[in-house]
Amino acid sequence: MMKENLKKDIKTFEQFAKLADYSFVNRLNCDPDAKFNGDNKESREVFSGHYVSVEPTAIKEPIYICHSENFFNDLGFNKSLIKSDDFIKMFSGDMSNISYPMENISWATGYALSIYGTEYYAQCPFQTGNGYGDGRAISVFEAVINGKRWEFQLKGAGRTPYCRGADGRAVLRSSIREFLAQEHMHALKVPTSRSLSLFTSKKEQVKRPWFRNNSYSRDPEVMIEEDVAITTRVAPSFIRVGQLELFARRARKNEHKKAYEELEQIVLHLIHREYNDEINSDLNLEEKLILLAKQFQNRLTSLVANWIRVGYCQGNFNSDNCAAGGFTLDYGPFGFIDMFDPKYQPWTGGGMHFSFFNQPNAAKKNFKSFCSSLKPLLSSNLNSLKELEEIENNFSKIMHIKIENMWASKLGIDKFDFELFDELINLMIETKVDYTIFFRELSNIPNSINELEKSFYDNFENKDIKLRWNSWLEKWRTKIDINSNESIKKVSNQMKSVNPKYTLKEWYLVLAYEQAQEGNYELVKQLQEVMTNPYIENSKEFEDKYYNKKPSNLFGMAGISHVSCSS
Ligand SMILES: Nc1ncnc2c1ncn2[C@@H]1O[C@H](COP(=O)(O)OP(=O)(O)OP(=O)(O)O)[C@@H](O)[C@H]1O
Numbered sequence: 001m002m003k004e005n006l007k008k009d010i011k012t013f014e015q016f017a018k019l020a021d022y023s024f025v026n027r028l029n030c031d032p033d034a035k036f037n038g039d040n041k042e043s044r045e046v047f048s049g050h051y052v053s054v055e056p057t058a059i060k061e062p063i064y065i066c067h068s069e070n071f072f073n074d075l076g077f078n079k080s081l082i083k084s085d086d087f088i089k090m091f092s093g094d095m096s097n098i099s100y101p102m103e104n105i106s107w108a109t110g111y112a113l114s115i116y117g118t119e120y121y122a123q124c125p126f127q128t129g130n131g132y133g134d135g136r137a138i139s140v141f142e143a144v145i146n147g148k149r150w151e152f153q154l155k156g157a158g159r160t161p162y163c164r165g166a167d168g169r170a171v172l173r174s175s176i177r178e179f180l181a182q183e184h185m186h187a188l189k190v191p192t193s194r195s196l197s198l199f200t201s202k203k204e205q206v207k208r209p210w211f212r213n214n215s216y217s218r219d220p221e222v223m224i225e226e227d228v229a230i231t232t233r234v235a236p237s238f239i240r241v242g243q244l245e246l247f248a249r250r251a252r253k254n255e256h257k258k259a260y261e262e263l264e265q266i267v268l269h270l271i272h273r274e275y276n277d278e279i280n281s282d283l284n285l286e287e288k289l290i291l292l293a294k295q296f297q298n299r300l301t302s303l304v305a306n307w308i309r310v311g312y313c314q315g316n317f318n319s320d321n322c323a324a325g326g327f328t329l330d331y332g333p334f335g336f337i338d339m340f341d342p343k344y345q346p347w348t349g350g351g352m353h354f355s356f357f358n359q360p361n362a363a364k365k366n367f368k369s370f371c372s373s374l375k376p377l378l379s380s381n382l383n384s385l386k387e388l389e390e391i392e393n394n395f396s397k398i399m400h401i402k403i404e405n406m407w408a409s410k411l412g413i414d415k416f417d418f419e420l421f422d423e424l425i426n427l428m429i430e431t432k433v434d435y436t437i438f439f440r441e442l443s444n445i446p447n448s449i450n451e452l453e454k455s456f457y458d459n460f461e462n463k464d465i466k467l468r469w470n471s472w473l474e475k476w477r478t479k480i481d482i483n484s485n486e487s488i489k490k491v492s493n494q495m496k497s498v499n500p501k502y503t504l505k506e507w508y509l510v511l512a513y514e515q516a517q518e519g520n521y522e523l524v525k526q527l528q529e530v531m532t533n534p535y536i537e538n539s540k541e542f543e544d545k546y547y548n549k550k551p552s553n554l555f556g557m558a559g560i561s562h563v564s565c566s567s
């Protein structure tokens, strides 16, 4: 049974600390070598155990930038908490003052990496995979709040054994992006890790590869110094597909005595953290694993359909960036699409396999890695193995259904219509349309193509295209219920509930983080306000500012149309 906490008004750090309830460190194994390695802040191989105890490295003289009021509300945290010195200390990485009832516990985890279904070891400095994992993310707290378990993790909190020689930091730019994107995604009704707080410091800078001003280069050209920051993200767990893979690889190769047991422990822990409601604890292991595969498949396919619905591209959908709880994780090389392009990929290091419309295939590869990780636990049960394989083989079919339903809902129709969809996609590519604006304008149920003009980048004068658009629109209007004003309103409202008005495009983010680097957080706050209400019409001021096509001079511009470094 979970420890229940009724919705509370948590005002003080003491009240907050009392919520502490650590399951990851209490139920799982610590790296047995951790105690021989000082403060565990040097890159090294970690051969076994599910986590390494490591304290965050605080950022000095932390400056508050923002916190998520929505998430504070969800958690029952009073806004006075963000003013508490101890709270500020903890979430800027200073754990020195932590005392009972909260224990001074913080941990980082190892994980493996598969890229598009292929296992990699080369990214680990030791070529063994034992040095890969949370290089700069450190979990500091776990609690059951209103009956739901949450883990709090600092990103950019300093080196861990998995830092691979890097600085363990996150810069202000990337932290603002992650903070805003997480809360935006939640407001878009897409499952995601959440943002708690964001602090920066003027006392420490780190170097990152970047571009010259107004550059169109694809590759970074210079090293720049950026202020460090720590965002705290919160999720039911941070277990990744890659994490299961690490233990499965060890079990498969029989790397140490406890390898099989550690795999079983982490998988059962995943069920405990993420699938407690769906998987009955009385079932036997095989039954649990089969249900787990089905449930994860269900969540992952919905997730990717949702990403495409809102125009999101996770440019680096490796297995280590794929949360085993089926939500969005790691807002590094992401982007929200401007001009529609099925091949959109905002990260220059990412490759076409992680591009916008290929995300269902990338998810399928991650699901394959996930299933491979369960297989060692089923090796003595051929029937269950077969069942797992059937689930795996079903992925494309389920994904397909979810994607079709998603398009149908974006178009306000009951049943997916391939011909209608296919012609639309071709027209959207040929005309060059802004993805978000197009579907939002369509949600007004236009009578004529002129009413969609706001979303067109060009080709509007082309007669042939205009004719094709008009006949598409006519055909579309025969598929929706427009028999009365009431029914029009109904379709329009349904469409508006899935076609956001506002999405967090990179050029808005650039303005906000550039201003923040100068110590002005106004635009960050404004974006927070607009992007946590993405489906409402909002004010004229916000509409003029954030409901626009990308200006032509920004196309192809480095740091805006593509990014090379997301950390
Ligand atoms: N500056 C850094 N210092 C130490 N480790 C880093 C740094 N940047 C990235 N890493 C590590 O490199 C790996 C790959 O980086 P990636 O960009 O996928 O993740 P991330 O954005 O740091 O983290 P996460 O997936 O936790 O959101 C991760 O394991 C990450 O911890």
Ligand SMILES: [Mg+2]
Pocket: 320, 321, 330
């Ligand atoms: Mg990552």
